[in-house]
Amino acid sequence: MDTLVEARGVQHAIGTRGILTGLALSIARREVVGVAGPNGAGKSTLGRLLLGFLSPTSGTITIGGTDPMTYRQSHGVGFLHEDGGRGWEHATPRALLALHVDDPGALTRDPICRTLGIATHLDRRVATLSKGQWRACQLAMVLLPRTAFLLLDEPEAGLDPGAQGRLHEVIAMRAAAGAAILVLSHHLDSLATVAQRIHLLVRGGFQDQIDPTEMSLAALRLRYMRGVDAVLANQLMRGRAA
Amino acid sequence: MLPHLLVRLPSAWRAPALLLATWRRWGSMLAACLASVVLLASIDGTRAELVMAILLYAPPILALMVMGGVFAHWRRASVWTTIAQRAGAGLADGWRLLGLAAALYLVLLLPIAGLALQNMPLPSPAVDVPHAFERAAVFVSAWGIISFLTVATVAVLARRGVAGLMIGWMAVPAVLAFAGPAMGLEKEVTESLAYLAPPFHAAARLHDVLMGGSAELTRRVVTHLLTFPILCAGLITLGLQRLVNAPTEVDP
Numbered sequence: 001m002d003t004l005v006e007a008r009g010v011q012h013a014i015g016t017r018g019i020l021t022g023l024a025l026s027i028a029r030r031e032v033v034g035v036a037g038p039n040g041a042g043k044s045t046l047g048r049l050l051l052g053f054l055s056p057t058s059g060t061i062t063i064g065g066t067d068p069m070t071y072r073q074s075h076g077v078g079f080l081h082e083d084g085g086r087g088w089e090h091a092t093p094r095a096l097l098a099l100h101v102d103d104p105g106a107l108t109r110d111p112i113c114r115t116l117g118i119a120t121h122l123d124r125r126v127a128t129l130s131k132g133q134w135r136a137c138q139l140a141m142v143l144l145p146r147t148a149f150l151l152l153d154e155p156e157a158g159l160d161p162g163a164q165g166r167l168h169e170v171i172a173m174r175a176a177a178g179a180a181i182l183v184l185s186h187h188l189d190s191l192a193t194v195a196q197r198i199h200l201l202v203r204g205g206f207q208d209q210i211d212p213t214e215m216s217l218a219a220l221r222l223r224y225m226r227g228v229d230a231v232l233a234n235q236l237m238r239g240r241a242a
Numbered sequence: 243m244l245p246h247l248l249v250r251l252p253s254a255w256r257a258p259a260l261l262l263a264t265w266r267r268w269g270s271m272l273a274a275c276l277a278s279v280v281l282l283a284s285i286d287g288t289r290a291e292l293v294m295a296i297l298l299y300a301p302p303i304l305a306l307m308v309m310g311g312v313f314a315h316w317r318r319a320s321v322w323t324t325i326a327q328r329a330g331a332g333l334a335d336g337w338r339l340l341g342l343a344a345a346l347y348l349v350l351l352l353p354i355a356g357l358a359l360q361n362m363p364l365p366s367p368a369v370d371v372p373h374a375f376e377r378a379a380v381f382v383s384a385w386g387i388i389s390f391l392t393v394a395t396v397a398v399l400a401r402r403g404v405a406g407l408m409i410g411w412m413a414v415p416a417v418l419a420f421a422g423p424a425m426g427l428e429k430e431v432t433e434s435l436a437y438l439a440p441p442f443h444a445a446a447r448l449h450d451v452l453m454g455g456s457a458e459l460t461r462r463v464v465t466h467l468l469t470f471p472i473l474c475a476g477l478i479t480l481g482l483q484r485l486v487n488a489p490t491e492v493d494p
Binding site for chain 1: 248249253256257260263264266315318319320321323324325326327328329330331332487
C-alpha cells in the first residue's frame with residue numbers, strides 16, 4: 001500500500017473540552033476512505049487538522065512524509081467544504097476555476113468538467129447559480145487541479161440523485177488516477193457507493209471500521225446506529241455513575 | 243467583475259486580483275472618493291486649513307476602507323478555504339494584494355492631492371515660491387508613503403476596530419508628549435517610544451534636513467524614516483503569516 005496520509009494518536013482539545021481522543025487513520029493513493037458520524041462527532045475538526053488549518057493537541061499527522069500545512073502549501077490539496085458561495089457572489093466559476101488550473105482555456109474540454117456538466121454555468125455570476133450548480137462548480141475547483149490528496153466534506157449536500165451519480169463518477173475517476181480521498185459525511189448510502197472502508201466517528205473517537213462491500217445498506221445503517229448508540233449509552237451510564 | 247480579464251492574468255496574480263475584484267463595497271468606497279473630490283473642488287482658497295486637513299486624512303481613510311475591507315473579505319471562511327487549497331498560496335499572495343492596493347491608493351490619491359494643491363493659496367511675496375512647492379512636494383511624497391505603510395500594517399493585523407487602531411497609532415506621539423512627563427518617563431524613553439509611531443513629524447522636517455539641518459535633527463529624522471518601513475514590513479509579514487497559516491475562519 002502506498003500510504004499518503006498517516007495520522008497516529010491524534011488528540012485535539014479546545015480548552016478542557018476534548019474534540020478528538022486519539023485517532024489513527026491512514027489513506028493510501030487510489031483509496032477512498034469514508035468517515036461517518038453524527039453531528040458534533042468531530043468530522044470537521046478532523047478535516048481541519050488534515051488540512052493544516054489546526055494543529056493537534058497531541059499525536060502526529062503526516063501527508064507525503066511532511067506536516068499537513070507544509071504539504072498543503074507545497075503541493076496543494078483539494079478541499080470541498082460546505083458553503084453557499086458567500087463572498088464569491090460577484091465572481092464567475094470561470095474566474096474561480098482559473099485560480100486552480102494553469103490553462104483556463106482548456107476547461108470545457110476537461111473530462112471532469114464534462115462529467116459535471118458545468119460548461120453552461122462558467123460565465124454566470126455565482127449569485128445567480130442554484131445550490132446544485134454551485135456545488136458542481138465547487139467540485140470542479142477541487143478536482144481539476146489533480147492534487148494527490150482530496151478531502152470532501154459532505155460532498156453530496158445540495159445535489160439531486162442524478163448529480164450525486166456524477167459526483168460518484170468523478171470521485172472514482174480521481175481515485176483511479178492515483179488520488180488519496182477522504183470523504184466526511186453522514187450519508188451512508190453515498191459512502192457505501194464510493195468508499196472502500198468507512199470509519200465510524202462518535203464523540204471524537206473511531207468506534208468501528210466497516211467494509212461496505214461486505215453488507216447491505218440496511219445492515220450498514222444498523223451497524224452505524226448500534227455504534228452510535230453504544231457510545232452514547234456508555235457515556236450516559238458513566239455520567240450517572242459519576 | 244471582468245472574468246475574461248482575470249483569467250488572462252499570470253496565474254500568480256489571479257488570486258489577489260480576484261480578491262480585490264470581488265470585494266463587495268466598491269460602491270460605497272467610490273462614492274466616498276467622489277464625495278471627497280466634489281468637496282475639494284467646491285472649497286475656495288480662503289479655506290486652506292480645511293483643504294489641508296482633507297488632503298491629509300481623506301486618502302488614508304479611503305485606503306483603509308479598501309484594504310481593511312479586502313483583507314476582511316479574504317478572511318471569510320468560504321473565500322479563504324478556496325484560496326488556501328492552492329499550492330503556493332501564502333505570503334506571496336498577501337504581498338501581491340498589498341501591491342495592487344498600493345497602485346489603487348495612488349490612483350485615488352492623485353486627483354484628491356491635485357485638487358487640494360490647486361486650491362492652496364500661493365505663499366506671500368516674501369517667500370520663494372519654487373522653494374515652497376519643493377517643500378510641499380517632499381512632505382506630500384513622504385506623507386503618502388508613511389500613510390500607506392500605516393494603513394497597510396493596520397489592515398493586515400487588525401480584524402476589528404481597524405480605524406480606531408490606526409487613529410490610536412497615529413496619536414502615539416501626542417499621547418507621549420502629554421502622558422510621558424505626567425508618568426515620570428525620562429526624555430530618552432519618550433523619544434525611543436516615539437520611534438514606534440508613524441513618522442509624520444519627521445516627514446514634515448525632511449525638507450529642512452535635505453537643506454542642511456542640524457546633525458541632531460538629521461539623526462532623528464533619518465532614523466525614524468528608515469526604521470518605520472522596517473517595523474511595518476515585519477508587522478505585515480507576521481500578520482500575513484498568521485492569516486495564511488493559522489487563520490480564524492470568520493463569516494460575518
